[in-house]
Amino acid sequence: MASVQFSVDASEISKAARFLAESIGKMDKISAIAMSKAAASAKDRLAADVFPQIKGGPTNWTTRGLRYWRADRDRLVAAVGWNYGDNSPTDIGFTPKAIGVPSGRYMEILSRGGDRSYKSTERKMRQAGLIRGDQFITPASGGVALNAQGNLPGPEYRRILSRIRAASGSGYNSNASGSRRSRSRRQKSDYFMMYGELGEGARFVAHRVGPGPKGGTGKGSGQRGRPRTVGYQRGFVPALFVTDQPNYERKFDIQGIAWGEYQRVFPNQFMSALDVEIKNLYK
Secondary structure (H helix, E strand, C coil): CCEEEEECCCCCCCHHHHHHHHHCCCHHHHHHHHHHHHHHHHHHHHHHHHHHHCCCCCCHHHHHHEEEECCECCECEEEEEECCHHHCCHHHCCCCCCCCCCHHHHHHHHHHCEECCCCHHHHHHHHCCCCCCCCEEEECCCCCCCCCCCCCCHHHHHHHHHHCCCCCCCCCCCCCCCCHHHHHHHCCCCEEEEECCCCCCEEEEEEEECCCCCCCCECCCCECCCCHHHCCCCEEEEEEEEECCCEECCCCCHHHHHHHHHHHHHHHHHHHHHHHHHHHHCC
């Protein structure tokens, strides 16, 4: 799981300490304080154990996505983990902002393994009829520039969707037209769909590379070939492969790390909070 919820568990607390906390009417307050501090410690432990294992290091989006949710005396529930969009623990007061791909979605895949769900890019390509509903895409390292984590940046995905006429929705520019002006602007970064034999469907999204036409050919020249004004580069390489549903191996034991740290810290924090409340009685 990309997030772990904690409910109050006083089994590690001595009966005497529990009786004392209840007798002064502070059991819920003390528990909430201890739970919140234990959840904060679990967050730090996840950062220390998981981030160094991420290829190329965590992105700022992943780092900011890791957080913890406090408990309070009226709701003894705490949590720790990565922002999961609409599936974050909203029942304990967290309201996510609907921007970007929530880091909890891909961190959950890394923590449990299994099939990857479709991305917005794949959904738009399916809606445009470019790939089938059961097909996915994966970047080809030789055809696009990947970041340190081995991923294709979001702006390049949007550029590709515009070029292959699949762009739509908030955050996307209009689809590239076939005008001379549009072609001249995209001659150094141009994409198109490459299909296989009849019935085989899409094989990959191609990226044009290499030199452009030499000119002196095409309509009116008396020579065969494309006119130089078209501006298309001569060669191409795969940029995005069209594949079956990707499957990932489990990378991190997020739940085990979080629970281990929480259970280690909670009893000590409970006793510290109890000590503070007792001292306050005699002030």
